[in-house]
Amino acid sequence: METFESLVRAEFAPKNTFLNTASSGLLPARSVAALHEAVALRAAGSPLDPLFQDVELARASFARLAGVPATRVAAGPSVAAHTGLVAAALPAGAEVLTAEADFSSVVNPFHMRGDLKVRAVPLDRLAESVRPGTALVAVSAAQSADGRIADLPALRAAAAAHGARTYVDFSQAAGWLPMDADASDFTVSTTFKWLLGPHGAAFLVVPEDFGALTPVLAGWVAGEEPWASCYGPVEELAHSARRFDVSPALFSYAGLRPSLALIEEIGVAAVHAHDTALAVRFRAGLARLGHEARPAPGSAIVSVPGLGHRRPELARAGIEVSDRAGQLRASFHLYNTPADVDRLLDVLAG
Known part of the structure; x- marks a missing residue:
């Protein structure tokens, strides 16, 4: 039986100290190989059936990670596209409650409607800010800028008490933070960060009754029989969440399938135990250097105010992190080691 360490060593060999999964995760060797195979398949003129099968295998794998049946998972290109689908289903004048400074893909489509009441409050006040008349609460499970984790149980309880739906983005959490998509009305996640896939694939989990969503983006792939739905209006939409699919970027799913596996x-x-232990190690080292990270208990993302300007220096030293609004953001994943953390601390110490 392979161990955590042996699996990781077999899949990853970064040429730098990569601490930037919150921007984009590394591709495992198995996914790189699968992408080469997919390109070769296209170049050879072979049937594309295996690539369409990758979409379904990836959907099923994500569903298992999310704790829901695959019939409740829709495949699309991005979080923003899925948010737009949810936004389109709301009646004019509906109130959408969001967290201040949440990622734009989670909130901007609601603003673009122009006829919704979008209200933003601090993340730690989100649950208490749900009120009668709130139609939807939209929030990231983990904040992109600083890694703070939303209190989802409290939020869900407040939403249920006021008859509001919940829309939770797991893009910065799926893969390291346990995900219970069944506890929210809608759950979304991109897959190129902690889930280690290529860009171009995202999943939306919908309720069994589809949550009043209209498949406004439906094309032929949204048909119950896709290949019989290529011309004219789709006569019969898929009986599952596949009715909300957008025509898939096949190479993305070819690479994503082995990543999810x-x-x-x-x-x-x-992964959670590994990633959060590294974050704790980094926070302790920062404290010894006299720096204070933004509070984000239990997160694999650590942001340090006032140190974002050191990103170019760290890049020259072969350490990849992010600068987010003046904050140095380091994010830890399964291919990182305690030595990576210590190297970052050494450079910061000068």
Whole structure:
């Protein structure tokens, strides 16, 4: 039986100290190989059936990670596209409650409607700010800028008490933070960060009754029989969440399928323990250097105010992090080690 360490060593060999998964995760070797195979398939003129099968295998794998049946998972290109679908279903004048400074893909489509009441409050006041008349609460499970984790149980309880729906983005959490998509009305996640896939694929989890969504983006792939739905209006939409699919970027799913399989092999619980232990190590080292990170208990993302300007210096030293609004953001994942953390601390110490 392969161990955590042996699986990781077999899949990853970064040429730098990569601490920037919150921007984009590394591709495992198995996913790189699958992408090469997919390109070769296209170049050879072979049937594309295996690539369409990758979409379904990836959907099923994500569904297992999310804890829901695959019939409730829709495949699309991005979080913003899925948010737009949810926004389009709201009646004019509906109130959408969001967290201040949440990622734009989670909130901007609601603003673009122009006829919704979008209200933003601090993340730690989100649950208490749900009120009668709130139609939807939209929030990231983990904040992109600083890694703060939303109190989802409190939010769900408040939403239920006031008859509001919940829309939770797991883009900065899926893969390291356990995900219970069944507890929210709608759950969305991109897959090129902690889920280690290529860009161009995202999943939306909908309720069994589809949550009043209209498949306004539906094309032929949204048909119950896609290949019989290529011309004219789609006569019969898929009976599952596939009715909300957008025509898939096949190469993205070819690479994503083995990436999700790797996360399943290792297990989210093991990844969570590994990633958060590295974050704790970094926070302790920062304190010894006299720096204070933004509070984000239990997160794999650590942001340090006032140090964002050191990103170019760190890049020259072969350490990849982010500068977010003046904050140095380091994000830890399964391919990182304690030595990576210590190297970052050494450079920061000068």
